[in-house]
Amino acid sequence: VFTNAGFRFLYGASNNTTLPNQTSGTIFAEALKIQAVEDTDGVCTGLFSGDKSVDLSQENVNPGGTSGLSFMINNNNIAKHTSASGTTLNFGANSIATLPTPIYNDAGQIRLHANYNVSGVALTGSSNSFWVSPAELIVSATSGATNLDGATATSSTTYPAGESFVLSVTALNSLDVITPNYSPGQIQLMLTRTGPTLTDSVDGNLFYGSASALASSASSVFQNVTLSSFSSGVSTYSSARYSEVGLLSLDVQDSNYGNASIVISATQINIGRFIPEHFTQAVAQNGVFQTTCGASIAFAAYSGQKDEATNSIGAISYLSNPILTITAYNKQGDITQNYHEDSQGSINDYMKLSGSDVSITVPSFDQVALGVDSSRLVLTADMDTGTLSQNDLTALPSSVALPKGVLHYQLSNNDHFFYNRSANALVSPFTSDIDFSTATVVDSDSVSVTSTVDASPTGVEIRFGRQVLENSFGPETSNFAQPMQLEHFDGTVFTVTSDNNCTAYEASKISLTNISLDPALTDVLGTTGSFDNGTTLEISFAAPGAGNQGEIGVLYTAYDWLNYDWDDNGVYDNIPTAIATFGLYRGDDRLFHWREIFE
Numbered sequence: 001v002f003t004n005a006g007f008r009f010l011y012g013a014s015n016n017t018t019l020p021n022q023t024s025g026t027i028f029a030e031a032l033k034i035q036a037v038e039d040t041d042g043v044c045t046g047l048f049s050g051d052k053s054v055d056l057s058q059e060n061v062n063p064g065g066t067s068g069l070s071f072m073i074n075n076n077n078i079a080k081h082t083s084a085s086g087t088t089l090n091f092g093a094n095s096i097a098t099l100p101t102p103i104y105n106d107a108g109q110i111r112l113h114a115n116y117n118v119s120g121v122a123l124t125g126s127s128n129s130f131w132v133s134p135a136e137l138i139v140s141a142t143s144g145a146t147n148l149d150g151a152t153a154t155s156s157t158t159y160p161a162g163e164s165f166v167l168s169v170t171a172l173n174s175l176d177v178i179t180p181n182y183s184p185g186q187i188q189l190m191l192t193r194t195g196p197t198l199t200d201s202v203d204g205n206l207f208y209g210s211a212s213a214l215a216s217s218a219s220s221v222f223q224n225v226t227l228s229s230f231s232s233g234v235s236t237y238s239s240a241r242y243s244e245v246g247l248l249s250l251d252v253q254d255s256n257y258g259n260a261s262i263v264i265s266a267t268q269i270n271i272g273r274f275i276p277e278h279f280t281q282a283v284a285q286n287g288v289f290q291t292t293c294g295a296s297i298a299f300a301a302y303s304g305q306k307d308e309a310t311n312s313i314g315a316i317s318y319l320s321n322p323i324l325t326i327t328a329y330n331k332q333g334d335i336t337q338n339y340h341e342d343s344q345g346s347i348n349d350y351m352k353l354s355g356s357d358v359s360i361t362v363p364s365f366d367q368v369a370l371g372v373d374s375s376r377l378v379l380t381a382d383m384d385t386g387t388l389s390q391n392d393l394t395a396l397p398s399s400v401a402l403p404k405g406v407l408h409y410q411l412s413n414n415d416h417f418f419y420n421r422s423a424n425a426l427v428s429p430f431t432s433d434i435d436f437s438t439a440t441v442v443d444s445d446s447v448s449v450t451s452t453v454d455a456s457p458t459g460v461e462i463r464f465g466r467q468v469l470e471n472s473f474g475p476e477t478s479n480f481a482q483p484m485q486l487e488h489f490d491g492t493v494f495t496v497t498s499d500n501n502c503t504a505y506e507a508s509k510i511s512l513t514n515i516s517l518d519p520a521l522t523d524v525l526g527t528t529g530s531f532d533n534g535t536t537l538e539i540s541f542a543a544p545g546a547g548n549q550g551e552i553g554v555l556y557t558a559y560d561w562l563n564y565d566w567d568d569n570g571v572y573d574n575i576p577t578a579i580a581t582f583g584l585y586r587g588d589d590r591l592f593h594w595r596e597i598f599e
Contacts, residue, residue: 005038005047007054007114007125010096019130021262024107025173026135032102034114036095036123046095047123054097055084055115060181061129062109062258068181069106069173073099081113104132107171107179107233109258131258134171134179134233137266139252141240142166150273151247153195153349158445160277162330167208167240169252171233171264180232185256188222189214194270195247196348202337202404204244204274209237216248222255243330245338245350245405247272275352276328276336276405279449281438284408285394287322287457289417289432291315293502302465302488304421304561308504311559313382314418321386322436322455323393324409326353328447337404341390351407353443355388358409360436363417367433369462371424378420379434384412411436411455419462421561423570428491432459463488465497467562469554469578472541476548476582479525481537482510484556484576497534504530507539509557517550517582541580549583 011019012030022028036048058071059081070077078085089097104110112127141148143165150157159165171182191206193216205213209228227235242248251268291301292308292315305315328339328351341351362383365376386409387393392400393408402408417434419425435456441449465488474480486503487494507526512519521544529538541552556576566574 005036005121006123007116008035008037009033009112009114009125009127010035015096017128019112019127021131021133021258021260022104023174024132024134024179025103025105025175025177028102032099033096034089034099034125035097036091036116046091046093048091048095048097051088051090052097052116053086053088053118056087056099057081057084057113057115058104059111059113059126060108061111063181063183068108069104069177069179071110071112072101072103072105074101081111084113084115105173105175105177105179107132107134107173107182131260131262133254133257133262133264134182135174136172137252137254137264138168138170138172139250139266139269140166140168140170141250141269141271142168148272149270151194151270153247153273153347155247155273158273158275160331160447161204161245161274161336162241162243162277162332162334164239164241164331167237169227169230169235169266171230178233182230182233184227184230184235184254185259185262186254187225187227188253188255189225190220190222190251190268191216192220192249192251192268193218193246194249195272196338196340196342196350198342198348200404201246201340201348202244204242204246204338206248206250207239207241207243210239216242216244222251222253224255241331242271242274243332243334243336245274245276245328245336247274273350275350275445276339276447277331278329279353279441279443279447280327280329281441281449281452282325282327283322283453283455284325284392285320285323286455287411288319289316289434289457289460290319291317291460293500300461300463301418302421302463302561303419303425305465305559306418306561307416308559314380314416316417316432316434316460318411318413318415318457320457321413322411322457324358324411324438324455326358326388326407326409326441326449328405328407335403335405339405351390351443352445352447353388353407353441355385355409357443358386358388358441359439360386360411361439363434363436366419366430367435367456369427369430369433371422372426373424375424377425377427378422379417379432380420381417381434382415384414386411418561421464421572423565423572426464426489429461429463429488432462434459463497465489465562466494466564467556467558467576468494469556469576471579471581472554473581473584475584476544477546478543479540480580481540482554482578482580483535483537484531484539485535486531486562487534500531500534502530503559503562504528505536505539510539511555511557512580513553513555515551515553515579517544517548517552519552521545521548522552522582541582544582550581552580552582554578554580
């Protein structure tokens with residue numbers, strides 16, 4: 001536009017007529033000036049000197065309109081074009097006035113205008129359009145009032161993987177004020193996996209926009225992305241999520257603001273610590289029960305039976321232990337493979353579950369077997385903390401690693417069980433049905449299990465048993481055996497447990513009482529052994545000698561689970577007893593009847 005007189009805007013010591021890009025909220029880097037000139041024979045000459053009131057305005061070029069923050073001269077706002085603000089300027093040499101402390105507090109492409117119309121003198125002028133960029137971009141990851149800024153594997157700030165959070169990018173001027181007119185050029189993100197940092201650690205995906213995701217990397221670079229639209233200087237995506245366990249750092253920049261190769265940088269932030277959203281529990285191996293006698297013995301266990309050596313723990317244990325599978329998942333139902341404990345130390349340990357964090361409900365009833373009163377049979381369980389492993393415990397003794405994010409929990413070798421012995425347990429033999437349900441799985445980050453499956457080991461046969469001493473007799477001049485046998489209830493009567501070759505007897509558990517003969521006249525012969533098909537004749541009495549005839553009471557201190565209600569009082573606590581008679585002879589096999597008459 002050619003005019004005979006007007007204003008022109010100048011910049012810097014060289015009075016450049018092209019205003020360069022500026023930073024929002026910052027005083028222009030060099031002096032901003034205005035010159036009033038007229039055409040004198042083809043030469044631009046100065047027109048003003050001294051103070052003049054010039055109407056100044058600032059035009060929004062991109063974006064257009066009149067919204068946004070103001071342009072300030074000497075801490076005073078000037079109007080948006082086409083309105084104007086009268087501003088007193090002092091014109092000096094060459095009709096040039098300096099605009100004191102020019103600051104544009106917003107962002108965008110703008111143009112400055114100057115007008116003067118006094119006493120027939122009319123001057124106008126405009127600057128070139130130039131860009132004013134935000135001073136910085138601020139990126140944040142938040143959930144409510146919580147800033148998700150965890151930076152270590154032990155950070156107390158945690159957030160579930162796959163759970164939505166708010167990802168925001170904000171354009172600020174140098175006064176930390178949002179620049180509402182900011183519209184991005186080319187936004188780039190750099191997503192770095194800062195933990196775990198093992199070579200086989202997994203990169204997760206950050207969902208930063210609708211159907212838009214960026215994979216993390218241990219050695220990341222800036223990548224072009226399209227964020228949710230900026231509104232009033234802020235881009236907000238409330239459904240952001242990260243798929244994996246671990247830590248991130250996120251950096252953002254606008255690499256081409258205004259398509260003018262202007263770079264707006266940001267300070268990278270930490271995002272984390274991401275943890276699983278939940279666990280699931282399944283059964284890898286139901287297991288198999290065994291008893292003290294061992295798996296190779298057909299006979300199983302009696303109600304109430306405990307370990308014979310200690311009489312303190314149940315006789316039922318594991319032949320093969322139940323093994324549970326615990327798997328860590330994100331909110332979207334994907335396995336979080338970085339939920340892994342590493343031998344290098346806590347810097348790479350993102351598995352926060354220990355064996356003590358797994359709680360198994362201690363069983364107290366058989367699942368199926370009913371007692372005399374039709375209630376489920378009661379059992380007693382002694383259980384310890386099991387073993388948690390990242391190896392496949394079903395593959396032992398081989399060492400086979402499980403997929404990352406998957407764990408095995410094996411019930412303890414110290415677990416023992418027995419069925420309570422009472423009148424209600426006097427039932428037919430049955431196969432045990434003991435199930436193990438998971439009560440809780442909660443790691444130190446409060447990640448808990450959402451679904452569980454009971455383990456049901458193969459059972460063993462349970463019988464209600466007793467030990468029986470038979471009356472014994474013989475001449476006082478010869479040793480004779482004390483018959484003893486093991487019996488169990490078959491549902492109708494007690495029958496000899498003919499498949500029990502395991503239960504031990506001890507001659508030292510025999511005690512004698514005086515009925516009509518002094519026990520001191522005989523000795524108990526025999527040591528220790530096991531019943532043979534449920535019976536034994538290996539314990540005997542020494543002959544008291546000629547003339548020492550009479551009866552001796554025989555008592556045997558049996559295991560508690562082999563005592564019986566011999567006195568019929570409803571309590572099964574009576575030890576087995578019998579009578580040994582010395583001086584009683586067996587007759588000739590050819591006799592039909594033999595009767596002794598004592599006078």
